[in-house]
Amino acid sequence: MKADDVVHYLQNNPQFFEEHAEVLTSMVVPHPHGGRTISITERQMLALRDKNRQLEGKMGELFQHGEENDAISEKMHRLAVGLIATRSFQSVLHTLHFHLRDDFAVPHVAVRLWRRPTECEELPEFADVSSELQAFAEALVQPYCGSTGGFETSSWFGEAATHVRSQALIAMRQGGGTTGMIALGSEDGERFYPTMGTIYLQRIGEMASAALLRVLR
Incomplete structure (x- = not known):
């Protein structure tokens, strides 16, 4: 008889140990953390x-994740309230930069919009962007996170460009079309990872897009 046969038999005959209770008292098994033997009842207790320790560890992780999500939700709420209160293009940019820097600890933020309204002055946010990057933004299903290598966006961070090691690129969309991009940069190469x-x-991209549409309309 093979071990699988014994397991199968016991699973299909749960009354076995009720009918042969003396077997339980006489059986011994190896201690899981040592060389000595213990009773099967003690082994079950161990x-x-x-299992309880594992469950406690998982519960601790869940509580930690919950607290982290609550903290991020609170920051998102503050950003949303701040953007709702804005009344000009510059105030949208200021609010976005302020909350991303102070609440989310993102040291470098840059915004580019593909088209400049005629009433707006020439600002870095309306600087020319290559057709390749615009096509890349259009094709983004979700924000890009990773290295700055090979992206013209690294130059958007000004004097800090040579120190930025990782970035997040967020496409801004309105009415189904891509209108611009937000670039977040960090000197930490692992801050934004794939x-x-x-x-x-x-x-964040959706809220910024809505705020900019309102003030530039």
């Missing part, structure tokens, strides 16, 4: 304790 979650970055 297994339950190990496999990170991007839902909050996407929400």
Whole structure:
């Protein structure tokens, strides 16, 4: 008889140990953390304790993630309220820069819009952007996170450009079309990495797009 046969038999005959209770009292198994043997009942108790420790660890992780999400949600709320209160193009930019820097600890923020309204003065936000980058932004399904290598966006960070090691690129859209891009930069090469979650970055892009549409209309 193979071990699988024994397991299968016991699973299909749960009354076995009720009919042969003396077997439980006489069986011994190796201790999971040592060379000595222990009773099967003690072994079950140790297994339950190990399982409880694992569950406690997972619960701790869930609580931590919940607290982190609550903190981010609060920051997103403050940004949304700030953008709603803006009344000019410059105030939108100031609010966006302020909250991303102070609340989200993003040291470098740059915005580019593809078209400049006739009533707006020439500002860095309306500087020319290559057709390749515009096509890249149009094709983005979610924000890009990763290296600055090979992107003209690295030059958007001015004097800090040579120190920026990772970036997030967020396409701004209105009415189904892409109208611009937000670039977030960090000297930390692991701050924005390819496999990170991007839902909050996407929400920032949506809020900024709505605020800019309102003030530039």
